[in-house]
Amino acid sequence: MIGNDQRDALTGLPGPGAMRERLTAWQAQAAQFRQVAHVHVMLISLGRIDAVNLAYGEDAGDGALVAVAERIMHFAEDEFAAGDWIAARVAGGSFMVAAREACSRERWQWLGEALADAVAHPISGAGDASTMRLWPRIALMRAMPGEGPQMVFDLLGDAIDDIRGRHGQRMVWSNGSVAPRGISSAQLEADLLAALDRDEIEIVFQPQFSLPDDCLVGAEALARWHHPMLGRIGASTLFGIAERADHVAQLSRHIAEKSFHAAAAWPQHLRLSLNVTPADLAAAGFASEMESMIELTGFSAQRTTLEITEHVLLGELERSAAMLNGLRGLGIRVALDDFGAGFCNFRYLKLLPLDYIKLDRAMVEGITETPTDRAVFRAMIAMAGALGLQTIAEGIETEDQRNWITAEGCDFYQGYFRAAPMSPAAFMQLAQSRSDLA
Numbered sequence: 434m435i436g437n438d439q440r441d442a443l444t445g446l447p448g449p450g451a452m453r454e455r456l457t458a459w460q461a462q463a464a465q466f467r468q469v470a471h472v473h474v475m476l477i478s479l480g481r482i483d484a485v486n487l488a489y490g491e492d493a494g495d496g497a498l499v500a501v502a503e504r505i506m507h508f509a510e511d512e513f514a515a516g517d518w519i520a521a522r523v524a525g526g527s528f529m530v531a532a533r534e535a536c537s538r539e540r541w542q543w544l545g546e547a548l549a550d551a552v553a554h555p556i557s558g559a560g561d562a563s564t565m566r567l568w569p570r571i572a573l574m575r576a577m578p579g580e581g582p583q584m585v586f587d588l589l590g591d592a593i594d595d596i597r598g599r600h601g602q603r604m605v606w607s608n609g610s611v612a613p614r615g616i617s618s619a620q621l622e623a624d625l626l627a628a629l630d631r632d633e634i635e636i637v638f639q640p641q642f643s644l645p646d647d648c649l650v651g652a653e654a655l656a657r658w659h660h661p662m663l664g665r666i667g668a669s670t671l672f673g674i675a676e677r678a679d680h681v682a683q684l685s686r687h688i689a690e691k692s693f694h695a696a697a698a699w700p701q702h703l704r705l706s707l708n709v710t711p712a713d714l715a716a717a718g719f720a721s722e723m724e725s726m727i728e729l730t731g732f733s734a735q736r737t738t739l740e741i742t743e744h745v746l747l748g749e750l751e752r753s754a755a756m757l758n759g760l761r762g763l764g765i766r767v768a769l770d771d772f773g774a775g776f777c778n779f780r781y782l783k784l785l786p787l788d789y790i791k792l793d794r795a796m797v798e799g800i801t802e803t804p805t806d807r808a809v810f811r812a813m814i815a816m817a818g819a820l821g822l823q824t825i826a827e828g829i830e831t832e833d834q835r836n837w838i839t840a841e842g843c844d845f846y847q848g849y850f851r852a853a854p855m856s857p858a859a860f861m862q863l864a865q866s867r868s869d870l871a
Contacts, residue, residue, distance in 0.1 A: 451521055452531065459472050460581070475548070477529070480570060501556075502522060507771075518530065523586070529589070536575075541573055542573060543616070548571070570597065572593045618674075618677060625671075625680065626678070626680065635656070636655070637656075641846070644839045644844060653706040653707075681710055697730050703864060723760065769785065771827075790817050800834060829847065831850055
């Protein structure tokens with residue numbers, strides 16, 4: 434694990450020193466086994482952060498940086514294999530992402546474009562700024578043998594400096610070239626529709642466990658798409674593509690139906706968690722459609738949890754609350770996802786019909802090392818208890834973290850410490866092998 438002294442105090446991300454160490458370690462491991470390192474790196478520079486500080490104050494600027502850091506983290510978690518990536522804040526408005534994978538030039542550039550889109554989404558609630566946008570510039574490179582961490586930093590920094598004066602250009606390779614995108618947005622959207630028709634969107638399940646007994650209690654359904662040219666595409670980017678093509682509802686329904694069908698064969702005590710999109714809550718018939726899917730697949734509404742994030746709730750909060758109340762009337766439970774990321778709008782806790790709070794991984798990463806992180810975690814558990822809500826901790830990666838959240842009264846957890854996301858067949862095997870089946 435990355436020590437607290439190597440983390441950025443504002444965002445909680447690793448700092449530049451941790452990034453240098455990771456790049457050095459990857460290259461050394463490859464050299465030891467006489468392999469190609471396959472290290473790809475991108476530098477994300479937020480050109481407007483100084484203007485935000487001047488216009489709205491430093492608190493708003495800090496809040497925006499925290500929001501961007503969370504978006505980068507969730508993007509990387511979605512797109513890369515565990516242990517083979519690192520995201521860091523390397524300067525004031527600059528972030529860096531590195532991944533160790535055999536990645537084509539087209540895929541790395543496409544990932545940069547997708548991350549730029551995610552970062553550029555409106556940020557809500559940053560101080561006096563009701564909504565703001567930050568426009569990133571991104572420099573890309575593949576680290577070749579002999580290009581150590583300092584050279585990587587220098588080459589990417591020079592590339593960013595080179596495009597600052599070029600109006601409208603946000604993406605560049607460290608050699609100054611702008612590679613044509615390997616696939617157009619229109620083609621990618623067409624590929625998604627074809628993949629839906631051919632049932633090529635895969636579902637994986639992230640197991641969830643109760644505390645303190647470590648019993649398997651269910652799983653969160655996640656979507657994956659293995660594109661023939663771009664490789665693995667995670668859920669957040671997948672929904673971004675669907676949003677541009679105006680096919681979010683079709684994708685969301687596809688994922689829900691596949692998940693319900695798989696979960697119908699689970700032992701009766703296991704729950705299914707599904708993520709809800711803005712398009713879902715905006716659709717007048719979403720509740721009735723959800724009820725129909727549950728009846729068709731034979732799964733129980735009482736064993737279903739819908740997970741919603743702050744991004745889903747932006748806009749018509751009262752309408753969302755009414756929709757969720759209707760769903761709870763069916764017996765479905767509701768979880769507020771990624772709490773602790775972004776701006777933690779406590780108004781949601783007052784207005785929404787919630788059963789759970791899912792504490793973002795940022796809330797648990799430092800709890801075994803830092804008194805402040807422990808105090809914040811305890812406060813969240815106490816607040817949830819006062820509101821009659823159960824808590825689910827995300828991103829548990831070590832036994833120390835698991836033991837600590839258990840002692841503090843957390844109810845459930847998920848993370849790589851106990852189980853990574855897995856195929857429906859693997860999850861069924863896990864469920865059948867557990868001695869806690871009741």
